[in-house]
Amino acid sequence: MNGLEEEPMAPQTFLYGCALESGKDYVFNPTDEDFEHQLDLRMACVDPSTKDELQVVEVEGQDVEGQKIKAVLVSLKPSVQPSVCLGGFTMSPPVAFRLKAGSGPVHLSGQHLVMAVDLEEEEDDEDEEEEEEEEIKTLKRPATSPANKSKKKMKMQVDDEEEEEEDDDDDEEDDDDDDEDEDEEDEEDQTPVKAKPETKPKAAQNGKSPKPTTPSKKEVKTPKGKGEKSPKTATTPKSPLTLEQVKAKMLETVKKGVTLPKVQVKFDNFVKNSYKVTDEAIYADLWKWRQTVKDPK
Structure with missing residues (x-):
């Protein structure tokens, strides 16, 4: 080893071809578990002996969920269109080909790609699939609607405003009590002053000299209005990636x-x-x- 990791075997490509005839299916399904196989079709054409009639080739494989699916691959006629280029139609086994119409023969050709299986990568792929399933489950959970969120937010704002108004009322009452206590202390601490013979002070009522008291200034706080919330602009959907x-x-x-x-x-x-x-x-x-x-x- 000498601290060096073995490099995985590079993918190998082999020639692939088959001839389809009426009533016979051709199946591509390698059973070697040590390698991964891919079929890449390139060309479909008729044979010189093929009758001048419509030749329809059907392919049967698996979809993303592993379910069997059938589809028409090509439709040929010797006098109109004897061949067609598939441009690299890649499929994973198992795949079956058959003639849905016509007697054939119809030739299919392409490439058979063989790749070595990496066990560590398979474990990583399984972990990734589990993570993707968990993400899909979390995305499917019902989320709180915007209307409920806005109602909850408005209720919290109303509660905060009511608490602020109560605190303001308590502060105003404390200010009034403090002003009254200060007025009483000023009246008790006031000492009599000797009047001059020319002027006579006015008689005090109830033994107390009149003192103009200024009313305490109370801050008139207007209740906070509940402004209308501007509607949220609708978010434009993200464009798909190129x-x-x-x-x-x-x-x-x-x-x-x-x-x-x-x-x-x-x-x-x-x-x-x-x-x-x-x-x-x-x-x-x-x-x-x-x-x-x-x-x-």
């Missing part, structure tokens, strides 16, 4: 040491859940691009 933006974000995750899924179904789920991509064409382009990305060591 193909280049998704590639850039994936490269950032790879630089951080995260390994992208090597199985197309898992890779499509990863793209769908992590980057909210729903376009099937982007899935296919991203999967081709993923084959060129080197995994972190």
Whole structure:
């Protein structure tokens, strides 16, 4: 070992081809568990012996949830369209091909991609799937509606305003009591002054000299109005990420040491859940691009 890690085997590509005839299915399902297999179809064409009638090729595979699904792959006629380029139609096994119409033969050709299975990456993929399921569960939990939030906020504001008004009333009552106590102390501490013979002081009532008392200034506080809340502007939905933006974000995750899924179904789920991509064409382009990305060591 000498402290060096063994590098995984590079993906290998092999030639693939089959001839479809009426009443016979051709199944692509390698059983080698030590390797991952991908089928990349490139061309579909008729044979020189094919009758001049409509030849419809049907493919049967699995969808994202693992359920069987059937779809028409190509529709050919020797005199009108004898061949068609599929442009890299990638599928994961098991896949079955058959003629839905016509007697054939119809030839399919492409590439068979074989990749070594990394057990550590499979464990990481399982952990990522569990995390994605937990995130989906949390997203499905019912959130409090904006109307309930606004009602709760208005109620809290009303309670705060009532508490402030009560505190203001208590402060005003304390100010009045303090003013009365000060007036009484001033009257008790006041000493008689000798009057001059020319002027005579006015007779005091009840033995107390008249003293003009100024009324205490009370701050008149107007109740706080409950202003109307401006309606919240509706948030515009985020535009979906473009193909280049998704590639850039994936490269950032790879630089951080995260390994992208090597199985197309898992890779499509990863793209769908992590980057909210729903376009099937982007899935296919991203999967081709993923084959060129080197995994972190």
